[in-house]
Amino acid sequence: xxxxxxxxxxxxxxxxxxxxxxxxxxxxxxxxxxxxxxxxxxxxxxxxxxxxxxxxxxxxxxxxxxxxxxxxxxxxxxxxxxxxxxxxxxxxxxxxxxxxxxxxxxxxxxxxxxxxxxxxxxxxxxxxxxxxxxxxxxxxxxxxxxxxxxxxxxxx
Numbered sequence: 001x002x003x004x005x006x007x008x009x010x011x012x013x014x015x016x017x018x019x020x021x022x023x024x025x026x027x028x029x030x031x032x033x034x035x036x037x038x039x040x041x042x043x044x045x046x047x048x049x050x051x052x053x054x055x056x057x058x059x060x061x062x063x064x065x066x067x068x069x070x071x072x073x074x075x076x077x078x079x080x081x082x083x084x085x086x087x088x089x090x091x092x093x094x095x096x097x098x099x100x101x102x103x104x105x106x107x108x109x110x111x112x113x114x115x116x117x118x119x120x121x122x123x124x125x126x127x128x129x130x131x132x133x134x135x136x137x138x139x140x141x142x143x144x145x146x147x148x149x150x151x152x153x154x155x156x
Contacts (some may be wrong), residue, residue, distance in 0.1 A: 010027075011032075012117070014156050028036045029102060036058070036059070036088050037056055037057065037058050037063070038056070038057045038060075038105075038141055039054060039055070039056050039057070040053075040054070040055045040057070040141055040144060040145055040148075040155060041053075041054045041055075041108070041155065041156055042054075042145070042148040042149070042153035042154065042155040042156075043154055044152055044153045044154070046152075047072070047134075048072030048109075049069075049071050049072055050069075050070045051067075051068070051069050051070075051153075052066075052067075052068045053065070053066070053067050053068075053148065053153070054066040055136075055144060057141050058138070060140045060141055061118075061140075062118050062137070063117075063118055063119070064115070064116065064117050064118065065114075065115075065116045065118070065133055066113065066115045066116075066135050067113070067114045067116075067132055067133060068111060068112070068113040068114075069108050069111065069112050069113075070109050070110070070111040071109070071111075072108055072109055073108045073109070073110060074108070075108060076107060076108055079108045079109065079110050080105065080106075082105070082110045083103060083104070083105040086103035086110070086112055087103060089101075090102070090103065092107065093128060094120055095124070096121075096124035096125040096128065097120050097121065097122040097124075097125055098116060098118070098119070098120035098121030098122060098125040098126075099114065099115065099116050099117075099121060099124075099125035099128055099129065100114075100115045101113065101114050101115075116127070116128075116129050116132075116133070117153060135147075
């Protein structure tokens with residue numbers, strides 16, 4: 001066992017001797033760090049309906065927004081009808097760059113989810129973004145959290 005340990009230590013010493021471990025300026029190389037990302041996730045539930053908004057910030061600028069709305073319908077037939085209506089509208093929205101929409105239903109609940117990637121949005125996506133996300137679109141992290149909390153959302 002001591003012999004194996006001695007061999008490992010010698011091999012490690014040889015690696016350091018061959019590759020070097022000098023301090024310095026890394027031959028002029030610089031390192032860059034990714035901007036810090038922060039996520040704000042807020043939700044609101046009332047009368048069987050719920051809403052969730054998740055905003056990803058990079059350097060206090062909005063990078064991505066996901067808005068999900070779940071509505072409770074009076075019965076499964078109405079839920080299916082609402083879902084079918086949403087499905088018909090999806091291709092028109094999804095043809096735009098930087099936005100995608102999906103929908104689902106289960107029992108009497110119908111859910112629609114919009115995902116916006118800000119840097120990729122074309123003019124059509126920007127118009128949808130303005131309609132869905134509205135007055136929050138230009139707010140920084142703290143201002144968005146305050147506005148959503150004031151509107152009754154719980155944020156973490």
